[in-house]
Amino acid sequence: MTASATRQIAWVYDLNKCIGCQTCSVACKVLWTREEGEKHEWWCSVNTMPGLGTPKGWEEMGGGIDPKTGKPRAGHQPTRGEFGGGFDYNYYEVFYGGTAGKAHLEPQAPREGRWAMNWDEDQGAGEWPNSYFFYMPRICNHCTNPVCLEACPTGALAKRDDGLVLRDEDVCMGDRFCMEACPYKKIYFNYERRVAQHCIGCFPRIEAGVAPACVRQCPGRAVFIGYIDEEGSAVNNLVKKWKIALPLHAEAGTGPNVFYVPPLSPHRLNDDFSIDYKTPRIPPEYLESLFGPEVHTALATLSSEMEKVRGGGTSEMLKTLIAYKWQELLGPFTVDPADIVPTV
Amino acid sequence: MKVATVNAGADLADPASQAWSGVTAEAVALAPVPLAAQPTEYIREAWANRAYGKTAEARVAAATDGKKLYVRVEWADDAAPNAEFQDAVGAVLGDGPLDTLGSAASPVTLWYWENGRGALNLVSKGPGVVTKGDASAVGGTGANSGGKWAVVVSGPASASKGKLGVAVWNGSNEERAGLAAVSRNWLSLE
Ligand code: SF4
Ligand code: SF4
Numbered sequence: 001m002t003a004s005a006t007r008q009i010a011w012v013y014d015l016n017k018c019i020g021c022q023t024c025s026v027a028c029k030v031l032w033t034r035e036e037g038e039k040h041e042w043w044c045s046v047n048t049m050p051g052l053g054t055p056k057g058w059e060e061m062g063g064g065i066d067p068k069t070g071k072p073r074a075g076h077q078p079t080r081g082e083f084g085g086g087f088d089y090n091y092y093e094v095f096y097g098g099t100a101g102k103a104h105l106e107p108q109a110p111r112e113g114r115w116a117m118n119w120d121e122d123q124g125a126g127e128w129p130n131s132y133f134f135y136m137p138r139i140c141n142h143c144t145n146p147v148c149l150e151a152c153p154t155g156a157l158a159k160r161d162d163g164l165v166l167r168d169e170d171v172c173m174g175d176r177f178c179m180e181a182c183p184y185k186k187i188y189f190n191y192e193r194r195v196a197q198h199c200i201g202c203f204p205r206i207e208a209g210v211a212p213a214c215v216r217q218c219p220g221r222a223v224f225i226g227y228i229d230e231e232g233s234a235v236n237n238l239v240k241k242w243k244i245a246l247p248l249h250a251e252a253g254t255g256p257n258v259f260y261v262p263p264l265s266p267h268r269l270n271d272d273f274s275i276d277y278k279t280p281r282i283p284p285e286y287l288e289s290l291f292g293p294e295v296h297t298a299l300a301t302l303s304s305e306m307e308k309v310r311g312g313g314t315s316e317m318l319k320t321l322i323a324y325k326w327q328e329l330l331g332p333f334t335v336d337p338a339d340i341v342p343t344v
Numbered sequence: 345m346k347v348a349t350v351n352a353g354a355d356l357a358d359p360a361s362q363a364w365s366g367v368t369a370e371a372v373a374l375a376p377v378p379l380a381a382q383p384t385e386y387i388r389e390a391w392a393n394r395a396y397g398k399t400a401e402a403r404v405a406a407a408t409d410g411k412k413l414y415v416r417v418e419w420a421d422d423a424a425p426n427a428e429f430q431d432a433v434g435a436v437l438g439d440g441p442l443d444t445l446g447s448a449a450s451p452v453t454l455w456y457w458e459n460g461r462g463a464l465n466l467v468s469k470g471p472g473v474v475t476k477g478d479a480s481a482v483g484g485t486g487a488n489s490g491g492k493w494a495v496v497v498s499g500p501a502s503a504s505k506g507k508l509g510v511a512v513w514n515g516s517n518e519e520r521a522g523l524a525a526v527s528r529n530w531l532s533l534e
Contacts, residue, residue: 072390074390173520175521
């Protein structure tokens with residue numbers, strides 16, 4: 001069981017480009033979680049922020065590493081109800097039941113306590129006309145210090161040489177200490193097969209040179225992948241060189257390898273509807289609670305690059321973020337999956 | 345502990361079967377697997393101030409029909425079931441350290457039964473440090489009535505001459521892996 005890798009695959013999600021379309025989450029679902037016991041599993045989830053998220057209230061569930069002691073911190077194992085979802089719907093009744101105008105599509109689960117991935121989609125925060133929200137896709141962070149791996153008594157988890165954190169489901173006993181320890185709560189439990197499951201980084205695609213489904217399918221051109229250690233790669237530039245892509249809840253201490261370009265927002269409106277040019281609508285302290293104090297510099301850098309371009313200048317950074325050629329998002333994983341000849 | 349020999353055809357697999365009425369059960373004292381022996385720092389930290397292995401006693405009986413060894417374990421558990429974790433029991437066989445459910449150098453065998461999951465054949469090299477073996481070699485049936493579990497686990501009769509321990513997991517207390525109550529002493533089967 002190795003917990004260190006020589007290379008590290010990393011993702012960058014540009015939250016200024018994510019349109020919350022859920023193509024990434026559905027692409028992942030269609031590819032990986034359509035089998036027994038996987039109905040409620042969304043290895044890639046996209047939630048409106050601020051919000052309680054997936055699983056419900058995950059940011060308050062503990063886990064990760066205690067910065068004072070350097071030891072793993074106790075965490076809560078998200079329950080089936082906190083993940084929610086996996087509903088059956090009354091399709092038959094609505095489409096063939098002769099109930100036109102009366103029945104409508106509805107999850108077949110008690111109304112009380114219903115929850116699912118992105119259940120609080122339309123909520124956001126703030127008061128009109130200064131309400132605000134943004135979308136945040138989340139996958140396993142394939143952490144540099146994967147506490148999930150350390151917590152597992154059976155040795156079911158391993159960090160590969162390319163940095164992906166993978167689970168051997170034949171070894172997993174379903175003890176779920178990984179789910180408690182993971183501060184991102186990105187591990188699901190399959191109640192039918194009694195094993196825990198999480199994002200596999202589309203490793204069979206990676207091995208064939210194909211980008212993961214969440215990256216390749218994104219119509220917003222919002223997701224970058226590549227080796228963080230490779231100088232000149234988009235992910236290295238965004239994270240290390242320009243420092244405009246930041247980890248989520250870095251204070252959890254696991255060294256996540258999914259990074260986010262934080263969202264800029266429109267200016268606030270004053271009571272008389274004049275524009276308050278000094279104050280962004282998304283409170284900077286909220287973004288700081290997610291991405292750390294570096295978020296302010298990152299946002300300032302983005303703004304000044306945009307100013308530069310508006311003034312007729314050019315910006316490598318903005319060119320990268322815009323991704324005029326979408327293949328630039330894919331790092332070294334540019335193979336078209338249609339060109340792969342199945343071997344089985 | 346005497347392994348009762350029962351006619352082939354007796355339904356020893358069923359804990360409620362009449363076949364068990366003539367088999368003497370022994371009261372066995374259990375103790376929690378030591379915290380310090382828990383295999384990962386996460387488990388040791390998370391359970392440092394949480395009691396586990398609370399089941400203090402089990403009644404154990406053993407019988408064979410010549411083909412298989414059957415171990416019947418009965419213990420009191422009237423806690424409301426937990427939606428996430430299930431009650432479970434294991435017959436521990438072998439020669440390793442019992443209090444830690446084996447060690448890397450001296451693994452033990454666990455005929456493990458979990459409510460809702462059935463029987464698993466595990467090799468245990470420490471608390472929760474298990475690998476799955478051929479499950480078809482083992483069996484298990486259990487029922488809870490009147491606040492009491494009665495479970496029979498079974499495996500090859502070749503185990504009838506060795507040493508036996510039992511381990512109990514209380515699902516309502518989120519006990520799983522090495523968070524178990526284990527019999528304090530080996531029973532010698534004869
Ligand atoms: S596919 Fe792209 S734009 Fe759509 S939700 Fe996912 S990251 Fe956002
Ligand atoms: S995000 Fe959670 S599951 Fe993924 S590597 Fe990090 S700790 Fe493990």
